[in-house]
Structure formats: C-alpha cells, structure tokens
Amino acid sequence: MYEDYYRFRRQPFSPTPDPEFLYKSAIHQKALEELLRGVRRREGMLLLTGDVGTGKTTTTRALLGLLDRDVFTALVIDPFVTADEFLRVLLQDFGVVSDLRLMQDIDRQTLVDTLNRFLLSLSSVGASALAVVDEAQNLKPAVLEQLRVLTTLETDQQKLLQILLVGQPELRTMLATPEMRSLNQRIARRCALSPLNRDEVESYVAFRIGMARGDREMMFSAGALDLVYKFSGGVPRQINNICDRSLEAGFAVQSPTVEEALVVEAAEALELTHQPAVPIRPTAPISVGASPAVADEPRRVSSQTKRWLATAVGVAAGVGLGWWVAMVVPSESRTPNEASGAASIATADAAVESGFVDDAAYRVIAGEFDTLAAAQALAERLRRLGGAVSVLAPAGTVGHYLVWMGPYATLTEARSMDTEIKGSFGLGGTRIVGGGLGANPPR
Numbered sequence: 001m002y003e004d005y006y007r008f009r010r011q012p013f014s015p016t017p018d019p020e021f022l023y024k025s026a027i028h029q030k031a032l033e034e035l036l037r038g039v040r041r042r043e044g045m046l047l048l049t050g051d052v053g054t055g056k057t058t059t060t061r062a063l064l065g066l067l068d069r070d071v072f073t074a075l076v077i078d079p080f081v082t083a084d085e086f087l088r089v090l091l092q093d094f095g096v097v098s099d100l101r102l103m104q105d106i107d108r109q110t111l112v113d114t115l116n117r118f119l120l121s122l123s124s125v126g127a128s129a130l131a132v133v134d135e136a137q138n139l140k141p142a143v144l145e146q147l148r149v150l151t152t153l154e155t156d157q158q159k160l161l162q163i164l165l166v167g168q169p170e171l172r173t174m175l176a177t178p179e180m181r182s183l184n185q186r187i188a189r190r191c192a193l194s195p196l197n198r199d200e201v202e203s204y205v206a207f208r209i210g211m212a213r214g215d216r217e218m219m220f221s222a223g224a225l226d227l228v229y230k231f232s233g234g235v236p237r238q239i240n241n242i243c244d245r246s247l248e249a250g251f252a253v254q255s256p257t258v259e260e261a262l263v264v265e266a267a268e269a270l271e272l273t274h275q276p277a278v279p280i281r282p283t284a285p286i287s288v289g290a291s292p293a294v295a296d297e298p299r300r301v302s303s304q305t306k307r308w309l310a311t312a313v314g315v316a317a318g319v320g321l322g323w324w325v326a327m328v329v330p331s332e333s334r335t336p337n338e339a340s341g342a343a344s345i346a347t348a349d350a351a352v353e354s355g356f357v358d359d360a361a362y363r364v365i366a367g368e369f370d371t372l373a374a375a376q377a378l379a380e381r382l383r384r385l386g387g388a389v390s391v392l393a394p395a396g397t398v399g400h401y402l403v404w405m406g407p408y409a410t411l412t413e414a415r416s417m418d419t420e421i422k423g424s425f426g427l428g429g430t431r432i433v434g435g436g437l438g439a440n441p442p443r
Contacts, residue, residue: 002251006219012212013247019062021211023204023236028059031191035063035164039071039130043188044151044159047175048166050193053237056166059193060132063164070127079138083146087111090131093120116153119160131163137167137174148183189259195234203422204236205243216420220246220258227263231272233406242266361407362414365431366421368402375401385420 003011012022022028031048038046050056064073074093081089088103088111096118097103103111119129133139133147139310153160165171169192175184196204202225210216220228224246232238245266246258255262267273365384369375375391382405392402405421408414414432421430 003330004246005251006213006247008212008213010212011210011244013244015237015240017058017061021208021308022055022062023200023207025196025200025204027192027194028055030068031059032062032191034189034191035059036066036191039063039067039128039162039164042128042158042162044189045147045183045188046162046164047171047190047287048164048193049169049171049191051169051195052236052305053235054193054195055236056193057134058236060134061165061167062134072122072127072129074129074131076131077135079133079135079143080140081143082140083142084111086143086146087115091115092117093131094129096360100403112149113375115150116160119153120155123158123160128162129160130164132164132166134166136165137171141179144180146181148186151183153185155161195232196229196236196239197234198226200232201229201232201239204239208243209241210420215278219250219256219259221260224258224263227260229268231263231267238272241270242272245269247399295428361409362411363404363406363408363433364418364421365413365433366403366405367430368400370399370400376404378403382421387417387424428440 002008006337022110024032035046048056048059054154066073067073072094074090076086076089076093078089087108091097091103091114092099094115096114106114122129131150139147147163147165150161151159151163165187172190172192174180175187205220205225205228206216206218209218220243228239228242230357231242234257242263243266246262249262249265249269250258252257367375367378369378372391372393378391379391382403385405387405388407389403389405392404393400403415406414408417411432418430418432
C-alpha cells in the first residue's frame with residue numbers, strides 16, 4: 001500500500017494502542033503523570049475518563065510500561081463479567097493460577113481470601129499490585145460493589161490493591177449517583193482526556209509521521225491539516241482514520257503531498273462531516289522535569305516471572321499449594337551512569353571556563369530534571385536524533401539538571417532541531433537559547 005511509496009518503515013496511523021505512538025499533549029502528559037504518581041503512592045483507586053477515541057487505552061498502556069518491576073498488573077478488558085469472574089480474572093492475570101478451570105467451583109469468599117493472601121505476600125516483600133479495568137462504564141452494579149470491597153483490603157500503613165477505572169464520561173455520571181457514593185469517595189485521583197486543539201493536531205500528525213519514517217518531513221499541507229482538525233474534532237482515533245485514508249488516496253494518484261482534496265475524499269469515504277468546533281485549550285508547556293518518573297525507562301516483568309514470584313512467596317496456597325517459600329526481592333542495581341554520575345555531567349562553572357556561555361552558538365534546552373537518572377534517560381533518547389547531547393548541572397544548585405543539544409552555528413539549525421525534538425518525543429517545554437544558558441531565548 002502507501003507505506004512503501006511514502007517511505008514509511010511502519011504504519012503511521014495504526015488503530016492499535018501502541019504506547020510508542022502516544023503523543024503527549026499537555027492533557028495526556030498531565031494524566032500520565034497523575035496516574036503514575038497515584039500508583040507509586042499506593043493511593044487505592046484512580047479514575048481515567050475520556051470520550052471515545054481520545055487515547056484512554058494508549059495512555060493506559062504507556063502507564064503500564066512506566067511501572068516499576070515490583071508492581072504486578074492485571075488487565076480486565078471485559079466489563080460484562082460477573083463479580084466472581086472478575087475475581088478469577090484478577091487471580092489469573094496476577095499469576096496466582098495459570099488455569100481458570102481450577103477456580104470454577106470456588107466460592108466468592110474463598111476467591112477474595114486467596115487474593116488477599118496474594119496481596120499480603122506482595123506487601124511482605126515490598127511489591128504491590130495494580131488492576132486496570134477498561135470500559136468501566138459498562139460494569140454491573142454487583143461488580144462495582146465488589147470493587148468497593150477490594151479497596152478495603154489494606155494494612156495499617158497502605159492499600160494492598162490499586163485499581164484504575166478507565167471509561168467514557170458517563171462513568172463519572174454513574175459514580176456520582178447516590179448508590180455509588182461509597183465507591184466514589186474512595187477515588188483518590190481523577191483524570192480526564194479531551195480532544196486536541198488545532199496546533200496539537202498538527203504536532204500529533206508530525207509526531208506519528210516521524211515515528212514511522214524516522215524523519216520529520218511533513219507531507220500534509222497546512223490546509224489539509226485544517227480539514228483533518230475539522231473533520232476529526234481533534235479526536236486522535238479519528239485523526240488516525242482520516243490521515244490513513246488520505247495517504248491511501250494520495251498513493252492512488254501518486255501525490256507526494258496530501259492536499260485538501262485528498263482529505264475531503266478520505267472524510268467522504270469515512271462518512272464524516274465537519275465536527276463541532278472544539279474549544280481551544282491553551283497549550284501550556286509541561287516541563288519534562290515535572291515528573292522525572294515518567295522519563296524513566298520502562299521496566300516490566302514477564303508473566304512467567306510473575307508466576308514464579310507468586311509461587312515463591314506462597315500466594316497460591318488457597319488454590320492447592322499448601323507451602324510457603326521465604327524470599328528476598330533484590331534491589332535494582334544502579335546503572336554505570338548513575339553510579340558515576342558526577343563524572344558524566346558538566347557544571348556551569350566548567351562551561352564558563354570552556355567558553356560556553358560567551359560563545360555565539362545556539363543550544364536547544366530539551367528538559368529540566370530533579371534527578372540525574374531522569375536527565376540521563378532523556379539524553380539517551382535524544383541521541384537517536386544525532387548530534388551532541390549534554391547533561392548540565394548549574395553550579396551552586398542541588399538536584400537540578402538540564403539536558404541540551406548543540407551547539408548550532410545558526411538559529412535556523414537550532415529551530416530545526418527544536419521542531420524535531422517536539423515532534424519525535426512530544427515534549428512541550430523545549431526552548432532555544434543563544435550565547436549560553438543564561439541568555440534570553442531568541443525571538
């Protein structure tokens with residue numbers, strides 16, 4: 001199809017929720033940070049809502065990729081299960097049992113007791129558990145009541161089970177009813193996704209093209225992007241559909257550029273009309289350093305390892321394994337860069353001595369962080385773009401690190417890299433400085 005013609009290495013507008021293709025608009029970045037913070041603080045119940053196609057599932061997948069390796073996860077994708085089936089799904093996904101048939105004749109209280117023993121076992125070795133429930137607006141009242149019961153599983157110090165409810169806006173309405181008051185009060189964090197504005201639509205399209213091609217060459221004209229925004233209403237899923245069909249139409253006529261007529265043709269094929277105008281939200285830059293944890297490398301544990309750990313701590317005792325094995329989860333080793341961080345970064349004083357502040361070159365400041373590990377994680381990603389990447393610790397500061405690219409001889413070169421960084425990584429807080437880090441950004 002059109003992938004070869006437009007030199008795509010992978011499908012740019014696939015409908016699958018690939019977390020690598022999550023464009024972190026201001027609202028998506030904020031939601032990801034809030035949810036990650038809630039899980040790490042073990043706050044109990046979290047809520048993520050958004051209209052159809054706004055990126056809830058992709059955001060959830062991205063969240064799972066950022067969790068620490070000691071967080072066990074279970075994913076409930078069928079909201080029409082009964083309360084007992086819900087408990088069985090949790091026990092299987094957590095690795096307590098490998099075959100649901102072993103639990104078919106077990107009553108609900110035994111299932112809850114087994115889950116509770118599993119959670120207590122995780123707590124004893126410093127691990128935790130997160131259950132993600134997708135399309136939660138379709139859950140039956142009995143299952144919602146079971147969720148409320150599960151939130152009461154706790155020690156004197158912390159909740160034993162984190163639950164993330166993901167659903168459409170009507171989930172908020174349902175939780176606001178008097179019948180759901182007890183469950184609603186237990187929600188510690190509430191995040192809501194909304195459609196993208198016009199500028200974000202352009203950045204979104206550029207980001208996905210860059211991810212699929214490896215370069216930032218934009219093939220949609222400004223007028224075509226205006227129509228993509230109008231027809232999609234800023235909803236990412238609809239943007240994907242329209243752009244995919246537009247590229248298909250462009251390939252059919254061998255057009256290297258997608259113009260307005262091709263977008264109109266795509267919209268007609270999808271039976272779309274102009275969507276109501278979406279209120280323009282201010283695109284408030286979010287500093288990459290606002291949540292160093294989000295920049296951490298994904299750390300997941302395989303299902304086989306989960307089952308091994310579950311068995312090792314004796315969590316399957318309630319379903320036939322009547323033995324316990326004591327174990328200690330080793331702490332994660334530090335990377336060589338973290339272990340020798342002082343030798344791998346420059347200070348502002350050293351930069352002055354080398355003439356950095358006084359020269360006329362331009363740099364792109366990609367992010368500011370509170371930890372060296374987070375700064376180095378971003379620096380490693382930026383190296384994929386080519387060019388020099390540095391981590392700078394301004395003299396006289398503690399716990400403050402800058403990541404910058406350059407130097408560049410001209411402002412045009414710096415702006416080109418700034419655009420590439422934003423498109424390739426969805427970063428919103430980049431800026432260009434000239435004549436050193438202390439200079440004002442050029443206009």
